[in-house]
Amino acid sequence: MPPQALAALATLLAFTPHGNRIDLRLDHGSAELVWITDSTFRFRRVLEGPLAPAAAPPAAPQDEREALDLRIEEDPAAVRVRSRLLEVSLRKRGLLVTVRGPGTTPGATAGETLMADLSEPQLSSRGVDWERRAPAGGPFYGLGTRTDAAFDLRGQSVRAENPLLLSTGGYGEYHTGSGPFVFDFTAPGRYRVEAPAVDYYFFYGPTPKRIFEESHGVRGTTAMGPAATGAFASWSTLQSSLLRLVHAAISGMDQTLLSLAPYAGGPPELLERARQVASLVPGGAAHDPSGARGWGAKLASFLQVYEVETRDRGFPLWHPLPFQFPADPECARHADEFLLGDEMLIAPIYQPGNRRSVYLPPGLWTNLETNAATSGRRTIDVETASLPVFAHNGTIVPLDAEGEMELHYFPTLAAEFFLLEREIGEWTQVHAAPATDVFRLEIEARKARDYQWVVHHVERPAEVSFGKRRFGPAASMERLEPGAWFWDARLGNLHIRLHAAAGEDAILNVAW
Numbered sequence: 158m159p160p161q162a163l164a165a166l167a168t169l170l171a172f173t174p175h176g177n178r179i180d181l182r183l184d185h186g187s188a189e190l191v192w193i194t195d196s197t198f199r200f201r202r203v204l205e206g207p208l209a210p211a212a213a214p215p216a217a218p219q220d221e222r223e224a225l226d227l228r229i230e231e232d233p234a235a236v237r238v239r240s241r242l243l244e245v246s247l248r249k250r251g252l253l254v255t256v257r258g259p260g261t262t263p264g265a266t267a268g269e270t271l272m273a274d275l276s277e278p279q280l281s282s283r284g285v286d287w288e289r290r291a292p293a294g295g296p297f298y299g300l301g302t303r304t305d306a307a308f309d310l311r312g313q314s315v316r317a318e319n320p321l322l323l324s325t326g327g328y329g330e331y332h333t334g335s336g337p338f339v340f341d342f343t344a345p346g347r348y349r350v351e352a353p354a355v356d357y358y359f360f361y362g363p364t365p366k367r368i369f370e371e372s373h374g375v376r377g378t379t380a381m382g383p384a385a386t387g388a389f390a391s392w393s394t395l396q397s398s399l400l401r402l403v404h405a406a407i408s409g410m411d412q413t414l415l416s417l418a419p420y421a422g423g424p425p426e427l428l429e430r431a432r433q434v435a436s437l438v439p440g441g442a443a444h445d446p447s448g449a450r451g452w453g454a455k456l457a458s459f460l461q462v463y464e465v466e467t468r469d470r471g472f473p474l475w476h477p478l479p480f481q482f483p484a485d486p487e488c489a490r491h492a493d494e495f496l497l498g499d500e501m502l503i504a505p506i507y508q509p510g511n512r513r514s515v516y517l518p519p520g521l522w523t524n525l526e527t528n529a530a531t532s533g534r535r536t537i538d539v540e541t542a543s544l545p546v547f548a549h550n551g552t553i554v555p556l557d558a559e560g561e562m563e564l565h566y567f568p569t570l571a572a573e574f575f576l577l578e579r580e581i582g583e584w585t586q587v588h589a590a591p592a593t594d595v596f597r598l599e600i601e602a603r604k605a606r607d608y609q610w611v612v613h614h615v616e617r618p619a620e621v622s623f624g625k626r627r628f629g630p631a632a633s634m635e636r637l638e639p640g641a642w643f644w645d646a647r648l649g650n651l652h653i654r655l656h657a658a659a660g661e662d663a664i665l666n667v668a669w
Contacts, residue, residue, distance in 0.1 A: 167204070167277065169249040172236055177225055179238060181247065188252060188355075192225050195241040196361035197371045200254060203354070204278060204285070211356075239267070243361055251277040256359060258327060271328045272359065275347055283337055284353035291348050292326040296489055298479060299323045299408040300340060302401040308479055308489045314341040320352070321372060321409045325483065327363030331372055331409075332356065365407075365480045366472065372409055373471020390419035395431055396493070396507040402434075403492050406473035407480060414438055426509055433544040434505050437497060438474065452544045455556040455563075456497075462577050463498045474498070482518040485534070491516045500552040500574075501525075504545040512540045521550035523567055523613055528648045530614055548613075553587055561607035561654070564589075568596065568612065578604045598665040602657035607639060610665065612651040617644040620668045621653055628653065628665075 171182045181188040181202075188202035191211075201208055228239040236247045244267035246255040253274040257267035275288040291297075296309035301318025310322075317338040321331045332338055332352050339351040360371040398415055405411075415435040420428045436453020438460075463474045473480070476496035478488035494504040494515060502522060504515040517533040524531070524539070525546045531537060539545045548554050551570025556563040564587055566572060571590035578585055583603040589612075590597055598610050621628040621642045631637040634645070634652065642653040657663040 167252055169236065169247060169252055172229070172231075172247075174227070174229065177227070179227075179229070181252070183252065190238060190245060190247070192227060192238075192240060193358070193375055194371065195225060196243060196367075197358060197375065198240075198243070198245065199356075199358050199375075200245075201354075201356045202252065202278065204280065243271075253277065256328070256361075258361065258363070271326055271361065272324070272330070278355050281351055283339065283351045285355055286349055286351040287355070288347050288349050291342065291346055292324065293346065295325045296479075296486075297322055297324055297340075297342060297348070298477075298489070299329075300338075301404070301408050301410070303404045304397040304400045305404070306400070306490075306492055308404070308407060308477065308492055310340070311342045314339060314343055319405075319408045319410050323365060323368060323407065325479075327361065329360040329362070329365075329368040329372060331358045331360070331376060333358070365483055366470075369409060369471045369473075369480075377471075390423055390427070390431065392427060392508055394419070395427065395434070399434060399505055399507055400492050403475060403477050403495050406475045406495065407477040409471065409473070411467070411473075424509075426511075429542075430506055434507075437503060452546060455558065458557050458562065458576055459498065459555055461579065462575060465577060466498075475503075478516075478518055485518055487516060487534070488518055496549075497546075500549055500554050502547040502549065504539070504547075506541075506545065511542050512538065513545070514538050515545060515547070517547065521567075522547040523550070525554075525565075528613065528650065553589055555587070558609070561609050563609045563611055564598075564600075565611045565613065566598070568615065580604075594668065596667040598653070598667065600657045600661075600663040602659060602661050602663060605657065605659045607654065607656050608663075609637075610651075610653040610655075612653075612667070614649050615651050615667075616649070616669060617646070618642070618651060618667050618669055620666075622666050622668075623655060623663065628655075 167186055168184045169181055170184055173180045177192040179190045181190065186202065186204045187208045189208060191199045193199065201211060225240055230237045235249060238245045242259045244257040255273040256271045257269065258271050259268050273290040275290055278285040278287040296311060298308045298310065299321050300310065300315050317340055320338040321329060322340065323329045333356045334353040336353065341349040358375060360368045362368040415431065417431055417435055420431040466472050467474055476498065478491055478495065481496045482488045494502065497503050504513060506513050514536050516536045517531060520533045522531050522533055525548055526541055526543050548565065548567050550567050551572050552567055553572045553574040554565040555574055555576060556565065566589040569591055573586065573588045576585040576587065581603065585603045586601040588599040596612065600608060628640055628642050631641045631643040634643050637643045637652055637654050639654045639656045642651060644651050653665060655663060
């Protein structure tokens with residue numbers, strides 16, 4: 158009997174729990190289900206013989222995992238294992254895996270199906286392959302660097318550079334091993350996985366950010382190769398490099414610097430656009446002989462904060478639009494723009510002529526060059542020689558300036574930001590929010606520094622106070638000193654300068 162037939166006849170005979178690990182005894186072959194958290198598990202199976210010992214995940218060693226409260230039920234057709242958030246059903250005939258999310262009604266033991274095997278693993282030229290159900294209308298993202306203008310993988314067969322797959326159904330899966338991996342989404346309602354073995358992690362979100370946190374907790378981060386391709390750069394290579402970096406981000410891969418060497422001999426406009434992109438990753442100036450330029454020169458403090466988030470939570474520095482706004486389906490069509498952290502939408506220009514269209518996701522967005530505010534869920538045209546940058550309503554954007562830190566606040570939603578004081582290993586916290594008929598601007602300083610608050614889109618204030626002291630108005634921006642304010646009537650922005658001492662809670666109240 159050929160191996161393919163043997164695999165199709167595999168039957169689950171018994172199971173044995175060992176804490177978070179459940180051994181599955183088959184009539185031939187072996188399998189195990191190992192829970193990492195209530196929302197993450199690892200499933201392994203071989204078609205013949207015993208399983209080899211599994212190496213512990215690098216970020217969650219076996220002896221450090223907390224014991225979970227797992228419930229196991231059995232009936233003639235299946236074994237079901239329930240954590241606090243998931244139900245994994247193992248069909249006895251063929252050991253097909255079905256995963257359901259948490260119930261949404263009181264007393265429900267499981268909710269909708271998230272993932273379901275449609276066929277048993279079969280031996281193939283790449284190792285094994287099997288089919289899964291694809292949720293109707295649900296796009297898939299990830300699987301490594303690509304140059305597609307959109308994120309959705311449906312209709313494609315993808316050789317995965319990094320086998321982290323995100324489903325808009327609320328889960329992610331990561332397949333271990335050195336590959337090759339192929340994910341085929343060409344058939345409606347299903348997708349096929351070709352892998353060296355049946356060995357994968359399942360991460361329940363339901364949001365992309367939560368999926369990334371769960372994934373980072375067991376597998377750490379994955380590096381990618383250089384974004385630029387070829388010895389001679391062009392506008393097309395700049396576009397493809399940008400798309401590769403954004404697709405790498407949605408695939409859970411570390412970003413690398415965009416090498417500027419191929420652009421050095423190109424047109425000045427092309428070199429400047431490449432510099433703008435290269436300045437948006439930590440250390441980008443190191444690969445630019447002219448140093449940090451323009452917008453990138455103001456981002457050192459901002460970027461080092463998000464370096465920590467990448468290290469601790471696994472989030473990419475560049476937040477692809479579906480990562481930040483998973484509920485807006487239009488975001489999946491725009492892989493040529495991204496959010497820098499949570500605060501700023503970046504839309505690099507990668508064609509000659511200083512023009513491009515920009516999709517603005519939900520919310521209110523302020524163009525930081527013109528100060529124009531535009532509501533989201535629409536596409537606009539921009540024309541500029543600068544890097545198009547838009548700040549999201551309800552955020553604080555810190556920018557390094559000569560001799561001070563600028564704190565740009567975009568009301569009326571409350572906002573906060575944490576500045577890393579690397580030399581002392583502490584965090585300065587800044588907060589801004591409307592409070593009845595005043596704005597409250599607060600700096601919990603851990604380091605002495607001069608600050609300038611820039612509150613966008615407000616009327617001229619009647620009073621600005623710091624404790625019992627009133628700040629006076631300055632005659633112009635050029636005359637604005639610490640302890641004073643200036644209202645820019647043309648832009649509708651309020652500028653306030655102050656000095657915050659180390660350990661001081663500097664609270665400003667702005668009244669109208």
